[in-house]
Amino acid sequence: MHPLKKLLHYAKAYRRDFRLATLYSILNKFFDVLPEVLIGVAVDIVVNGDKSFLAKKVLGNFGITDTWHQLILLGVLNVIIWGGESWFEYLLSIKWRKLAQNLQHDLRLDTYEHVQKLEMAYFENQRTGNLMSILNEDINQMERFLNGGANQIIQVVCSSIMVSAVFFALQPSLAIVSLLPVPAILIGAFWFQRRLEPRYAEVREAAGDVSARLNNNLLGLATIKAFATEAFEAKHIAEASNAYKAANGRAIGVSSAITPVIRMAILAGFTATLVYGGWLVLHGELAVGAYSVLVFLTQRLLWPLTGLAEVADMYQRSMSAIDRAMGLLNTKINIPYEGRHLAAGSVKGELSFEHVGFAYGDSPTLHDIQINIPAGKTVAFVGSTGSGKSTLVKLLLRFYSAQKGRILIDGQAIDELNLQDLRRAIGYVAQDSFLTDGTIAENIAYGLSNASEEAIAAAAQAAEASEFIQKLPLGFATRIGERGQKLSGGQRQRLALARAILKDPAILILDEATSAVDNETEAAIQRSLDIVSRNRTTIVIAHRLSTVRQADAIHLMEAGSIMESGTHDELLALNGSYAALWRLQTGERQSLAI
Known part of the structure; x- marks a missing residue:
């Protein structure tokens, strides 16, 4: 035409x-x-x-x-x-x-x-x-x-x-x-x-x-x-x-x-x-x-x-x-937004991955993933770069559609649900979270225009961000620049976490959220997570095993497949790849027989 x-x-x-x-x-x-x-x-x-x-x-x-x-x-x-x-x-x-x-x-x-x-x-x-x-x-x-x-x-x-x-x-x-x-x-x-x-x-x-x-x-x-x-x-x-x-x-x-x-x-x-x-x-x-x-x-x-x-x-x-x-x-939308509605507050957070497979082009990324995550539990995915950890959560958020199998939330296939309702039920904190050229308060309340000042302040407190916010010239009214460039990496991550806390989602996803911050910030974020993850389905993707040792279940991924699963202690006792990775990161050495 x-x-x-x-x-x-x-x-x-x-x-x-x-x-x-x-x-x-x-x-x-x-x-x-x-x-x-x-x-x-x-x-x-x-x-x-x-x-x-x-x-x-x-x-x-x-x-x-x-x-x-x-x-x-x-x-x-x-x-x-x-x-x-x-x-x-x-x-x-x-x-x-x-x-x-x-x-x-x-x-x-x-x-x-x-x-x-x-x-x-x-x-x-x-x-x-x-x-x-x-x-x-x-x-x-x-x-x-x-x-x-x-x-x-x-x-x-x-x-x-x-x-x-x-x-x-x-x-x-x-x-x-x-x-x-x-x-x-x-x-x-x-x-x-x-x-x-x-x-x-x-x-x-x-x-x-x-x-x-x-x-x-x-x-x-x-x-x-x-x-x-x-x-x-x-x-x-x-x-x-x-x-x-x-x-x-x-x-x-x-x-x-x-x-x-x-x-x-x-x-x-x-x-x-x-x-x-x-x-x-x-x-x-x-x-x-x-x-x-x-x-x-x-x-x-x-x-x-x-x-x-x-x-x-x-x-x-x-x-x-x-x-x-x-x-x-006129570009075709391949992931439709319409679908069965999820009532606000009705999501419990039980997740099931049934024989899920996915590939970027001709490069297979996930192979026959089968996992069940009970509502309210904390589950971690660890493994080397390119093992497919982040792809799993991208499929859950429907940034992409699973090419094989299906993903269920509370027993309902996510590709049959209204896309906005699905994403509103999920809080997402990425390694490099997007911040707008607005105020501190506007960034914490991103997507929640009706949030009160008290709720914003409480979310900042829970994310241990209140201390640095109070030191800013205008406090919560301070503008942070394009992509939050006036803040440090740790400060940006705390704001991203406060945003997720204010959203109060049934499911919380942390995708390498602490990998680029200092030890002090990581400890602060970890303390916040220990609180906000209670009675909430939480998925943690991490390279540092020390950040996930308290998870209810840990899945080690390699080349798109789950190689080992269990608690931290169970995986150490298994003495497999996870245990080897733990020893590598903590500096432990096995005793050598002389």
Whole structure:
């Protein structure tokens, strides 16, 4: 489907606004063309007096044959026409701009909301900067086209029709000669437009690449500085920018040729009107007033066609941008949000993994996982990096869908449940928790807009975050910067834990939540966990075995399979892989027989 059709189909709610904006553009052009007609009539009155076309054919029945009275009437009509043109200019400007603003606002929000619903697998093959480019630059490009380009296209079409009608009414033979360049101009414009289409698609992709690289580097600025690779990364940005510049250059090479070609066609049409029309006047086949009208109207008809170059350029840029935005908006959601509702507070937290299998692409990650986690118990998963620990909780949160088997919560398959209800029943604390550029209180109450100040403070106390919060300049009202950059790693983790505590979920997931903090912070978080995990199903993923030794059950994973299960003491007594890992981490050594 053509991008413009996609946009019109999307903008069904604004069809009335489109119609009104189009009507205002047409009426504005109607009044805009009339002054040239009045000039011709004025010339006819001055030259022919009471024998003018106006006096004989129109005003004679009203007794207005005096030349001065006719000119006064023309002056009144001129004021009305200019007033009408100005009024509809105002209306079309307001209507098109409001329509552009409303559409870009709706499209950006709808696209962003759609992106949020896409499964995590989608983002593995996407760059954040490219998505930012679509959500921002591409949608802005559409707005710019609707602000002015759409009106220009409508008015060029209308002026062509209106002026052509006057031409044929006054002198059909001259109309044919003068209008011959118009089809050539339109065909040429479409010819150029077709060649611009792939070039501007390339430009938008290159713009997305620049945005992706910039976004990636700004997020990793600390690493770039630490490794003194500023020049290296600047070279990467230069390469992306050069590719964008080259793509634009190829598009500009084509778009710049449109205006000269159109000007030559306009020259032919205007010269034909000027010379052939003058010849008809000299031979008495065309009145002087009519000749004046046609000369002025030729300019009015043909000269705006030079704007086709700019319009075609803007149009094609917009169509490429709209195509990318609509492509993103129409991306299939593979993990549906709808399903059977879970009543708030009804979740007990019993979990079952039944023969669960999963692979990222062609790389198997989980093999036939079978676990039952009773409600209110604390279960830990340990193992080397890549063993599949985090993938298990991602399946539970339905960031991905299990490809084999199923996961149950309180005996209900999670893929049959309402996705939002499922996630509201789960508290998730990751190794690198997301914090917003808001206040301490706003971050703790993230997702809980109705949380009271007392509840927020109690959650902070439970997470042992109150001490450092009280030392901040504005306490809970202190803004923490983008991604919490004004806080230390340990402080960010305590806020993330406070957020999970305030949520009071039936199931709490801690995914390497203490792996990147100091010993003091780890001890503080561990004390908090000992309290908040009571009578709550808690899943802990950890590398440090010391953080999970008190768990009700520990599962050691290797290569996507569960190799050993039991309590800490039972696994040590088993003297297998877990015991070896414990000895490695604690520095214990087996006695060697001498």
